[in-house]
Amino acid sequence: MIEHLCVNSSPLKCFCVGVMPQKLPIALVHLRVLNVSGLCFAKEVELRSALLLVTSSPNLEKIIMEMCYTTEVVSQGAMNLLDLLDYSYVTLDRLRELEITNMSNIKPGMDL
Numbered sequence: 001m002i003e004h005l006c007v008n009s010s011p012l013k014c015f016c017v018g019v020m021p022q023k024l025p026i027a028l029v030h031l032r033v034l035n036v037s038g039l040c041f042a043k044e045v046e047l048r049s050a051l052l053l054v055t056s057s058p059n060l061e062k063i064i065m066e067m068c069y070t071t072e073v074v075s076q077g078a079m080n081l082l083d084l085l086d087y088s089y090v091t092l093d094r095l096r097e098l099e100i101t102n103m104s105n106i107k108p109g110m111d112l
Helices: 009-016 045-054 075-082 107-111
Strands: 004-008 033-039 063-069 097-101
Touching: 009 097
Parallel strands: 004 033, 033 063, 063 097
Antiparallel strands: none
C-alpha cells in the first residue's frame, strides 16, 4: 500500500543477495513516487537495485534520484549492464516527472 518510498542506496543493497531478479516477486502497484538518494552507478549492485525498484513499480509517476559524486572506477559489470539486459518489457506509461541530481557523465548513468 506504499505510495511514496524514500530510501538511500544502503537499503537497496539488501536486494543483492545471490542472483538478482529483473523484477520483485510482487509488483509495487501502489508506488507512485520513488525517491532514492546516494546512488553510485559506478557500482553494479546499486545500479541493479535501482533498476529492480523501477521495473517492479508499473505505476510510478515521479522518480527522484540523487546521485553521489564518486571518483571510483566504473566496474566492468556496471559498464555493460544495460547493454546486456533486456528491459523492453518495462513501460513507464504513468511517469510524468524524472529528477536526477548530481549526475556525472559515467556510461551507466548516461545509458539509464
